[in-house]
Every structure is written in C-alpha cells, then in structure tokens.
Amino acid sequence: MTDSGKAELRTTADAVLARLVGDETGSARLREDQWRAIEALVADKRRALVVQRTGWGKSAVYFVATALLREHGAGPTVIVSPLLALMRNQVEAAARAGIHARTINSSNPEEWQTIQAEVAAGAVDVLLVSPERLNNPDFRDNVLPELAAATGLLVVDEAHCISDWGHDFRPDYRRLRTMLADLPPGVPVLATTATANARVTADVAEQLGTGTGSDALVLRGPLDRESLSLGVVQLPDAAHRLAWLADHLGDLPGSGIIYTLTVAAAEEVTAFLRQCGHTVVSYTGRTENAERQQAEEALLANRVKALVATSALGMGFDKPDLGFVVHLGSPSSPIAYYQQVGRAGRGVEHAEVLLLPGREDEAIWAYFASVAFPPENMVRRTLDVLARADRPLSLPALEPLVELNRTRLETMLKVLDVDGAVHRVKGGWIATGAPWSYDTDRYAWVAKQRATEQQAMRDYAGTTGCRMEFLRRQLDDEQAEPCGRCDNCAGARFTAEVSAGALESAGGSLARAGVVVEPRRMWPTGLPAVGVDLKGRIPSGEQAAPGRALGRLSDIGWGNRLRPLLSPQTPDAPVPDDVANAVVTVLSDWAKGPGGWASGAPDAVARPIGVITVPSRARPQLIESLGTRISAIGRIPLLGSLAYTDHCDALSMPRSNSAQRLRALSGALAVPPSLQEALDAADGPVLLVDDLTESGWTLAVAARLLLRAGAKGVLPLVLAVRS
Incomplete structure (x- = not known):
C-alpha cells in the first residue's frame, strides 16, 4: 500500500475509533502504537503480538482493524477469548462502531445454530469464541475449518493463557495451533495480553508463529499506570484484616473489588461486611451466571461499594472508573497480582491498590500447586x-x-x-x-518458576523500595523506575489501626462455628468398572442425615485454626480444649436450630442416643478424645468405633476421585460385635464423629454400614470440610 493509501487508511481508522468510543466530535485519535498494530494487520497483512497494560486500548486495535478489513471485503474477525464478562462488554462496544458482533460460549448454547448460520451468511463482523469451543468435537471438525477458511482476522485475546509459564494457563488455547495452520496465506493474526513477562512473551510468540523469525510486529509497552497507588497493610490475623475492611472500606474511593483466595473466604467476608452495613456482593466460581451478570451490572452502576470476588472475576471485567482493588490474601504470582490490580484506575486519576497478606496464603498456594x-x-x-x-x-x-x-x-x-x-x-x-x-x-522448570514467583510475592509484601517498580521489573518492564506514589515512595495513606468495636465484631464473626455437611445422595458413575456393585441413587434408608463441621479448611476463621491441627506434619494428640469447646457450641446450635432435636419442630430429628467414631490411623488420639469429650459433655454414651477389616490397606493410598476412593473403602470398614450389640439396644440416631471430610464418601460408606446394622439414623459431625 502506498504512503497516500496508508494516510487515507489512518483517517478512516480514526473515524472508526471515534464511533467506537462514542466521540461525537470526531476528535478521537489512535495512539501511535495502536496505529502501528492496525497498519501491520490491515495494510501489510502481518502477524502482531501486543503486550500492553490493561486499559491501553487493545480492543480498539482489533475492532478498528475489523471495520477496515470488512470494508475491503474480508471475512469476519474471529476473537478467541476466555472472558465471558468481556464478551458481553465488547458486543455492546462493537455495536457503537457499526460492527455486528456475536458470541459463542457456555452461557448461550441455545443460540449457537442461529449464530453459525449468520456467520455463514456473512451477517456477522466479529465472532467471539470461548477457547473451550475449540476442543468441542462438532465445532472443531465442522465449524472451525470453515471459520479458518473464511476469517479475515484472527485475534487471540489474553494470549498469555497459551503458555504454561503464565499465571492462567488454559490448555484449550493450544488448539489455536491447528487453526493457525489452516489459515489461508495472508490472513493477519493479532495476539494480545496485558500481563506477560519476557519468558511468557517469547513462549506465546513461538506458539503463535509471531516470533522474530516470522516477520511479525511485536509491540511491548511500559506497564506503569500513573493512577495506581500501591500499598501493603500488615495485620496480625484474620480478625484484624476483617476489622480493617469494616473500618476503612468507606474511605476507599468510588467502588471497587475485594479479592480473596478462596470461595469460602469470599462468602465469609461478604457476610461480615454486610453485617457491618456495607453494600457488597460476592462473586465466585459458585455464583450462577445470571447472578454474575447482576453483580457486574451493580458494580458498573455503582450500586454496590464492592464485589468480594475470587479470580473468577478476572481479566474480563471492564469498569474504567473502578476506584480500588484490595486483596485479602496474596496471590501466588506477581503477574497474576498485577493483572488483577490492573482492573482499577483505567479512567480515573487516582485509584487505591492495597494488599492485606495473611498467614493462610501459603497453605492455599500449596494446595493449588498440588493440582x-x-x-x-x-x-x-x-x-x-x-x-x-x-x-x-x-x-x-x-x-x-x-x-x-x-x-x-x-x-x-x-x-x-x-x-x-x-x-x-x-x-x-x-x-x-x-x-x-x-x-x-519442562514441568520441573515450571514448578521451579512457580516457587520463584511465590518468593517474589513475599518480597513484594516486605520490600521497602518502590512497589510499582518491583512489579514492573517482575514483568521484565525495561522502563521500570520509582513511581513516587506507592506507600514506600510517598508514605502510607492507611494505617494498620482498627477500632475496638470492629475488631470485636470481626472476632465474633470468625469464631462463629458450624458448617452444614450435606450427605452424598448419588453413587458416582462407573463403580462396576472398578469392581464395586453400586450405582444410581443411594436409598434414603442408607443415607446419612445432613451433618455439621466446625469449619472449612479454606476459610479464614476456623480454617486458620484447623489447617495446622489436621496437617500431616502435626503429631497426633488429644483434641485441644478450644476446638472441643467450639464443637460443643456447634452441637448446641445444631440442636436448637431449624430441624434440630431441641428445636421443638414437628419434623425435627430425634436426639442422638450415642457417639460412634470413625477409626483413624493418622490421628487416633484426636478422634477418640473428641468422641470422648462429646460423650461426656453431651451426656450420651460413647458406643464405640467402627473397625478396619483386613481389606483396609488401600486406605493408606491416595485416592483423588470418587470412584477410586469408594473402591478403597469397599469392604474396608466393619461393625465390630460390641458396637453391634450397642446398636441393637439403641432406639435413636447416632453421632458419627470424624476429623476431616473431603469427598464425603467415608461418611457415606460408614453411615450406610451403620444404618444396615440397625442404627435409626446417622448424624455426621466432623472437625473440618476440605473446601
């Protein structure tokens, strides 16, 4: 294309940008690097890798490029993105520029056939596809080849997901190699990400064919955002961190996001802050899709002060005026951390970014590393x-x-x-x-890098240097320099002080014990294949009743007390007094609560007439002493313990799915004669006591065994549930 042709193309591109951003004056202009990327894609039909900070305008590049390519007769743009929230935002943004965008993802299966027909008819300018679609057999074999043959531009959004060096590796993205190989010559490709260090960038470039040997354009810009003020508030425990949020949430500018590391923590924090009068909503992997959309809309409209979220609210949420991001717990990677804090301050002059690290963080890192x-x-x-x-x-x-x-x-x-x-x-x-x-x-090296990144997050929390410079160097930003805005550069804007009232309230909230343990109601599929003759629904007469646990290992209240107690590295010992007393409180609340034996409700369960323990090789003292304490305080007899059979060796082997766990449990437990005699004489349900339930199958098998032996009901009581 001639220079005059490129000048005309630039004028048209700026006009499309003005429509995209809603600039009625037509004065909007592309940044030079945005134009360089568009020029490479549209005029030169090259491949480009763009690594630019969140809010830089990467979506403007592919929407403007789409409009220009479509104007010259090119096929539709295909955008591969893992972000449902971003898809919704981008369909609306595209419409402003006269671009008809459609999306195929897990939330709209009823529309797939219609959308595919629209694409085939040439009525769609942009098709946003979730990476999971790329591995669907029907889509991969029947739709993808036609898309690859017809597409005018392929965009790989959040391209760091391709790399297992990155913080959010998604194997579905690897299918892009096939699509790239099937693209006709001269079809441009754009890969974009906001959070990639040099190692991830090189890996993505190699996998997408956008490396230096492919004559591709690589645009990597500085990662600083002048609106962000970074800080760390070191607090002694979870109660102080919750109290700090209660005291200071109202002082943070605008509305924002409070990130937690687990679903349980998000739910705990949400409940506490609501109790304190703050308008917050939780947003996790357990949140239904419709509720997610409502939560996003509430935050976008500033109807809530904050979403309390896990990483489920990640890369795709776009709110330019987001005023703060607080992390209650530290992510394990500085790249992941910078990606999440990059949600804030995109369209405002000042946004607060605060990290409140906790002692449970490393246990959570270890769990995610184990999978x-x-x-x-x-x-x-x-x-x-x-x-x-x-x-x-x-x-x-x-x-x-x-x-x-x-x-x-x-x-x-x-x-x-x-x-x-x-x-x-x-x-x-x-x-x-x-x-x-x-x-x-490679896998060993990835594990080593993960450990290095975890150490970097410890160093970030403790550094006395500039925090923004620290993060930028972790992302290999060669232009990193002191920001002058963070707590170490400009002085802390928030102290670690909390009010006595908030601390008392937080302590009471975290000390509140009791989690419902729902019984297993269906046997897992495939058990006959491993020699266990069970399938379908568990008969109601062989099911445990809903039980109780003191807490979850993943929460920030009792989880912090129970994790070290139940750690494999902790020697077996009698149950500590504070834990035993808390279990008694759980029992009392259970008895008086809805459906409890002391509630007086007509459909209430009968009062338990005895305690039975589950045998344990790892923690026999803990479980036996817990059963004894419950028996003494509750004034109900300790009937005994189930026993292991000669087939119990498999229990010492790790079982990581339901069928394997049940195969190990099959025939491994028995009702000894002394316990059978006690059950024969009993006229009421029993408390079944164990230390930890992870899958729920040990409780299910033990309850079935006891009910078949004549128990009139089984009420499980455990110290902890895994999640």
Whole structure:
C-alpha cells in the first residue's frame, strides 16, 4: 500500500475509533502504537503480538482493524477469548462502531445454530469464541475449518493463557495451533495480553508463529499506570484484616473489588461486611451466571461499594472508573497480582491498590500447586486405559479407571490432545497410538518458576523500595523506575489501626462455628468398572442425615485454626480444649436450630442416643478424645468405633476421585460385635464423629454400614470440610 493509501487508511481508522468510543466530535485519535498494530494487520497483512497494560486500548486495535478489513471485503474477525464478562462488554462496544458482533460460549448454547448460520451468511463482523469451543468435537471438525477458511482476522485475546509459564494457563488455547495452520496465506493474526513477562512473551510468540523469525510486529509497552497507588497493610490475623475492611472500606474511593483466595473466604467476608452495613456482593466460581451478570451490572452502576470476588472475576471485567482493588490474601504470582490490580484506575486519576497478606496464603498456594500437571505414571495409566478400550471413553467412564479427579483429568487430556496422544471425538476420548514423551524438564522448570514467583510475592509484601517498580521489573518492564506514589515512595495513606468495636465484631464473626455437611445422595458413575456393585441413587434408608463441621479448611476463621491441627506434619494428640469447646457450641446450635432435636419442630430429628467414631490411623488420639469429650459433655454414651477389616490397606493410598476412593473403602470398614450389640439396644440416631471430610464418601460408606446394622439414623459431625 502506498504512503497516500496508508494516510487515507489512518483517517478512516480514526473515524472508526471515534464511533467506537462514542466521540461525537470526531476528535478521537489512535495512539501511535495502536496505529502501528492496525497498519501491520490491515495494510501489510502481518502477524502482531501486543503486550500492553490493561486499559491501553487493545480492543480498539482489533475492532478498528475489523471495520477496515470488512470494508475491503474480508471475512469476519474471529476473537478467541476466555472472558465471558468481556464478551458481553465488547458486543455492546462493537455495536457503537457499526460492527455486528456475536458470541459463542457456555452461557448461550441455545443460540449457537442461529449464530453459525449468520456467520455463514456473512451477517456477522466479529465472532467471539470461548477457547473451550475449540476442543468441542462438532465445532472443531465442522465449524472451525470453515471459520479458518473464511476469517479475515484472527485475534487471540489474553494470549498469555497459551503458555504454561503464565499465571492462567488454559490448555484449550493450544488448539489455536491447528487453526493457525489452516489459515489461508495472508490472513493477519493479532495476539494480545496485558500481563506477560519476557519468558511468557517469547513462549506465546513461538506458539503463535509471531516470533522474530516470522516477520511479525511485536509491540511491548511500559506497564506503569500513573493512577495506581500501591500499598501493603500488615495485620496480625484474620480478625484484624476483617476489622480493617469494616473500618476503612468507606474511605476507599468510588467502588471497587475485594479479592480473596478462596470461595469460602469470599462468602465469609461478604457476610461480615454486610453485617457491618456495607453494600457488597460476592462473586465466585459458585455464583450462577445470571447472578454474575447482576453483580457486574451493580458494580458498573455503582450500586454496590464492592464485589468480594475470587479470580473468577478476572481479566474480563471492564469498569474504567473502578476506584480500588484490595486483596485479602496474596496471590501466588506477581503477574497474576498485577493483572488483577490492573482492573482499577483505567479512567480515573487516582485509584487505591492495597494488599492485606495473611498467614493462610501459603497453605492455599500449596494446595493449588498440588493440582498441577500429573506425574508421568498417572499420564501413562490414562493412555493405557484408553488404548485398551474398544470405544471412546467419556470423562465419567474414564474417571473411575484412573486416579485423577474430573477437572484435573480433563485438563490433562486437553494437553495430550494437542500433543497428538489422544483425540476427542463424539462420545469421549480415544488414544491415537502416536508416540508421546513426558516433558519432565519442562514441568520441573515450571514448578521451579512457580516457587520463584511465590518468593517474589513475599518480597513484594516486605520490600521497602518502590512497589510499582518491583512489579514492573517482575514483568521484565525495561522502563521500570520509582513511581513516587506507592506507600514506600510517598508514605502510607492507611494505617494498620482498627477500632475496638470492629475488631470485636470481626472476632465474633470468625469464631462463629458450624458448617452444614450435606450427605452424598448419588453413587458416582462407573463403580462396576472398578469392581464395586453400586450405582444410581443411594436409598434414603442408607443415607446419612445432613451433618455439621466446625469449619472449612479454606476459610479464614476456623480454617486458620484447623489447617495446622489436621496437617500431616502435626503429631497426633488429644483434641485441644478450644476446638472441643467450639464443637460443643456447634452441637448446641445444631440442636436448637431449624430441624434440630431441641428445636421443638414437628419434623425435627430425634436426639442422638450415642457417639460412634470413625477409626483413624493418622490421628487416633484426636478422634477418640473428641468422641470422648462429646460423650461426656453431651451426656450420651460413647458406643464405640467402627473397625478396619483386613481389606483396609488401600486406605493408606491416595485416592483423588470418587470412584477410586469408594473402591478403597469397599469392604474396608466393619461393625465390630460390641458396637453391634450397642446398636441393637439403641432406639435413636447416632453421632458419627470424624476429623476431616473431603469427598464425603467415608461418611457415606460408614453411615450406610451403620444404618444396615440397625442404627435409626446417622448424624455426621466432623472437625473440618476440605473446601
């Protein structure tokens, strides 16, 4: 294209930008780097990788490029994005510029056929696709090839997700390699991300073919945002952190986000802040899609002071005037942290960013690290099972045959699919028989980098230097320099002081004990395949009743007390007094609560007539002493304990999914004669006491055994639930 042609193209591009941002005066102008990217895509048909801070305007690049390409007869733009929230925002933004955008994702399956027909008819300018669609057999085999042949521009949004060096690796993104290979010559490709250090950038560039050897344009800008004021508030415990939020939330500018590391913590914080009169809403992976949209809209309209969110509210939320981001607990990666705080201050002069680290953070980091890519023996086991199968195996059919839970198994299979070792077809997964090697060095190096990033977050919390400079250097920003705004550069704007009233209220909230333990009602699928003859619904006469736990290991109240107590590294010992007393409080609240035996309700459960403990090899003193204390304080007899059989050796082996756990439990527990005699004489339900429930299957099997032995009901009582 000639220079005059490019000048005319630039004028048209600025006009599209003005419509996109709603500038009726037409004075909006693209930044130079935005124009360089658009010029590369539209005029030169090149590939480009854009690494720019959140709010820089990456979406403007692909929407303006789309308008220009469509004007010259190109096919629709395909945007691959993991962000449902961003998809909703971008469909609306595109419409302002006269661009017809549609989206295919998990929230609108009823529209897929209609949208695909619109694309085929040329009525769609932009199609936003979730990465999960790329691995759907029907979409991959029937829709994707036609899209690849017809698309005028491929955009890979949040491209760091391609890299397992990044903080948000998603194996579905690896399918993009296939789409890239099928693109006709001369179709431009744009990859964008706001949070990638040099290692992630190089990996993404290599995987997308946007590396230096591909004549691609790589635009990497400075990551500073002058509106952000970073700070850390060190507080002694969870009660002080909750009290600090109660006291200071109203002092933070505008509305914002409070991030927590777990769903349980988000729910705890939300309940407490509401109790204190703050208008907040929780937003987690358990939040229904409709409720998520309502929460997003409430924050966008400033009808709430904050969303209390997990990383489920991540990259895709776009609110230019977001006034603050507070982290109650530290993310494990400075890249992930900077990505989340980048939600704030995009359209305002000043936004507060505060980190309130907690002692439970590292236990949570360790848990998430434990569910990384499985070791080689587990991968080989899965490949062997698929190779021997005479038909495709679905995830429910495959799960009982391997020692991986559903989520981890699916993630592993997606990686193996891209590597060519397995293939997803209608009905499930098949082995291809292609050679495959376990990349031990890469997985070990990734684990090492994770440990380095965790240390970086510890260093960030404790640094006396500029915090913004620290984060920018972690992201390999060569222009990093002291910001002059953070608490270390300009002085702390918030102290660690909390009011006595808020601290008392927070302490009371966190000390509130008691979590309902819902019983298992259905046996997992596939048990006959592992030799356990159980399936379907558990008969009501063989189910435990809803039980109680003192707390969750993932919460910031009792979780902080129970995690060290139940750690494998903690020696077995009698139950501590404070824990035993709290369990008694749980029992009292249970008895007086709705449906409790002391509630007086007509449908209330009967008062338990005895205590039975679950045997434990790891913590026998803890469980036996807990049963004894409950018996003495509740003035109900200790009937005894279930016993292990000769088939219980499998219990010492880790079981990471329901079917494998049940196979290990099958025939492993028995009712000894002395306990049977007590049950024969009993006329009421029993309390079944254990230390920890993770999957719920030990309680389910023990309850079934006791009910079949004549118990009139089983009420589980445990110290903790895993999550």
